[in-house]
């Protein structure tokens with residue numbers, strides 16, 4: 350397991366869902382915590398060594414991938430995901446005391462929060478204008494500034510409870526009561542988290558150009574080795590129109606032979622494939638394994654091939670011992 354960092358950066362300010370995710374990390378409460386104003390700033394604190402790791406949102410169950418994070422970790426100096434955290438999300442609408450729902454013209458929040466409250470907004474404040482905020486907590490705290498140019502904010506219930514200058518206009522305004530956001534803890538490359546049997550591996554694979562079936566070939570690296578995918582998203586590289594990479598989460602750890610073999614296959618197809626880490630799954634769900642994709646099956650297969658090259662070797666003996674006709 351990598352050494353636990355004493356300083357954590359997170360998408361701030363205090364009161365964001367990202368901070369709630371960070372507080373699930375066992376030593377975070379006692380560590381130094383640095384709020385950053387956006388995902389890139391949080392990751393830069395890790396890249397320049399000011400923080401040992403950063404907590405950032407990566408995916409939510411309603412809106413999908415958090416593109417700012419997917420793009421930030423896909424490029425630049427290499428970073429590694431060392432942990433994932435799931436946070437159930439519920440939203441409240443807050444305003445300065447005395448403001449009534451019918452007074453609200455402009456509402457600020459994080460883009461993913463806005464997207465998750467669309468139906469409620471359409472029903473209750475259909476003409477409200479959206480003012481993008483860098484986070485839910487930043488939008489809520491912004492209401493306290495004298496020159497605030499919006500009337501209400503969407504944020505976590507905790508922020509509203511702890512801030513006497515804010516009052517709650519509506520609770521549980523999220524369109525999906527079961528909404529969950531997935532956050533990842535990101536550090537500089539170092540020792541990998543140990544294999545637990547319930548792991549995830551994240552990779553970024555640039556799509557080779559002008560190669561018919563390239564995506565199929567990429568997917569086949571996983572499929573043919575029995576590796577299940579839990580997320581796959583295409584993102585433009587930003588270099589020019591039509592140039593894409595795929596951000597992929599696969600079940601298992603690079604220490605599993607089938608995952609290692611799949612990654613080696615990806616590297617042959619797309620040599621700039623970036624490994625973003627193997628880390629324990631937040632839900633602890635063990636990876637299902639079939640006999641023919643187990644470590645033992647891969648080891649026996651390798652020994653068999655080696656035995657073909659050198660029939661006198663030890664590998665040849667163990668391969669013939671493992672062979673069904675031996």
Ligand SMILES: O=C(O)C(=O)Cc1ccccc1
Pocket residue numbers: 360364365366367368406409438459461462483484485486530
């Ligand atoms: O803005 C926040 O509080 C965040 O942590 C980002 C976010 C926004 C909406 C849902 C989940 C995370």
